[in-house]
Amino acid sequence: MTAVTASLSDDQRAILSLWYEVNASLSAYHKLVTSYGNAQLAWQATVEAWKQLGLHHTHLKRHEQPDQTRASIDKIQQALVDRRYNLLFADQPDYPTQLLQIYDPPPLLFFRGNSARLHQAQIAIVGSRKPTAHAQKITFDMAQYLAQSGYIITSGLAIGVDKRAHLGALAQTNQDYQGRTIGVMGTGIDVNYPNHRDQLFAQIVDQGGCIISELLPHTQPHKHTFPRRNRLVAGLSLATIVTEATIKSGSLITARLTSEQGKQVFAIPSHIDNSNAEGCHHLIREGATLIYHPEQVLEDVNAQLDYDSRSYNAPSATTDLSRDQPETSHSPKMLSEGSDVEKSPSRSLSTANNQKKPSNVRPTRSALVIPEHLTAIYEQLDWHGQDLDALIVATKLEPSQLIGQLMELELMGIISVQGGRYLRV
Known part of the structure; x- marks a missing residue:
């Protein structure tokens, strides 16, 4: 059953906000969550506090613009409502x-x-x-x-x-x-x-x-x-x-x-x-x-x-x-x-x-269900391919009977013919 997340909780918005502000940096995200205990506390922290963690300046710049972050999360929220993803x-x-x-x-x-x-x-x-x-x-x-x-x-x-x-x-x-x-x-x-x-x-x-x-x-x-x-x-x-x-x-x-x-x-x-x-x-x-x-x-x-x-x-x-x-x-x-x-x-x-x-x-x-009368010939085939003469020797079938069985398997879509050689698919 496919899960549906159309409405974001406060915790989920905080996770998304962090993920957006660190530009999906795994190391920065996990550093923040580990340092503050959860995404909400990490996102509520000041830019100065983030600086103390040694985060990249681009992450700090995004964190200085919370309104832009909220707008981006709102767009994701709308996409969820619209079922785009x-x-x-x-x-x-x-x-x-x-x-x-x-x-x-x-x-x-x-x-x-x-x-x-x-x-x-x-x-x-x-x-x-x-x-x-x-x-x-x-x-x-x-x-x-x-x-x-x-x-x-x-x-x-x-x-x-x-x-x-x-x-x-x-x-x-x-x-x-x-x-x-x-x-x-x-x-x-x-x-x-x-x-x-x-x-x-x-x-x-x-x-x-x-x-x-x-x-x-x-x-x-x-x-x-x-x-x-x-x-x-x-x-x-x-x-x-x-x-x-x-x-x-x-x-x-x-x-x-x-x-x-x-x-x-x-x-x-x-x-x-x-x-x-x-x-x-x-x-x-x-x-x-x-x-x-x-x-x-x-x-x-x-x-x-x-x-x-x-x-x-x-x-x-x-x-x-x-x-x-x-x-x-x-x-x-x-x-x-x-x-x-x-x-x-x-x-x-x-x-x-x-x-x-x-x-x-x-x-x-x-x-894959092979009819009983075709089992022997199918088991004889491999992924490398065999020509008709080799199959006649191996199966001891009459050429007309062998060709008929091969045609049945081909119509089932489980074997193919390449360069005159019959092989499994």
Whole structure:
């Protein structure tokens, strides 16, 4: 159920006022709140008192103009009333708890769309802004497969790999699996960047996904805003997949932050002369897990969740999955209420009523139902592709029968033909 914050309390206005006056500086905001105990007292303090804390002169200048601050907060209030976007504050139960576990959690999140997605189990997919055609295909397929397996796909809304990850997650024919993606912005919630991304934003929101930003409305892109975004992508997710990235790609920042948060990093290898994949090869050399199929991600993430839960008693099969998972560094406490979590294999990893009992049920790709007579040929296929002659030898089927079954699978949208080779999608 998507939270609605149309009316701001005095505390919330004070939080917004501080956030505005320090221009969304995390260090300055937390210094003020820590020094004064809460946002209201911090905002009511004098400019001279702020000077004693060593705050930047631009923050002091804004603090000297409280009327301008109030006017800015009034504009945000009106935008909330108009439902142009919405807000979550860190002290609200709907705020994603996993972000509270990172080093520098944002005090608030602007969002559009279905905020319930923030409380479901997420896997991040990131990579190059200029991926090869092969990487685009792999990214799309990986996101689609993992979304059908019950996970939310989180990425940074950039062109290239990020966009393909979002689109792959959205490409679901089963209504229960639509909108399974979260986009984290490196700009204000109302800024269309990169240009012409408004169509992607609208598609995510309309299909039931969510877009978030910690930055103030109207904030334009800057070289410092995207690393901030990357820490939220890593913080929200159980693991991060890098499908293709150069050695200087910002995706490696996301990978590093994921590792620092105690979570697993996956990387897809490529040809050694593919300069666009040097970042992935570097990650693998440094200890990231090499993968070539999304099932390997599911095995490792689910195995880690199982490992984290072994010290607890497993619930019965009828236990509500949204109330079972323990809060750990690898399975952050997430909340689920009134969303489609209960009716799909998506895993909400919440801890309700301080219960610490894990679910012993893993996310599965139950959205994919293969007819019995097509199971053998589907299981024979892989992600690399096989030509017709190889499939005839492997399946021992007559060519006419094999071609008929392959056509059925292709019409179902679960295999494709590329260069005369049949492969899973």
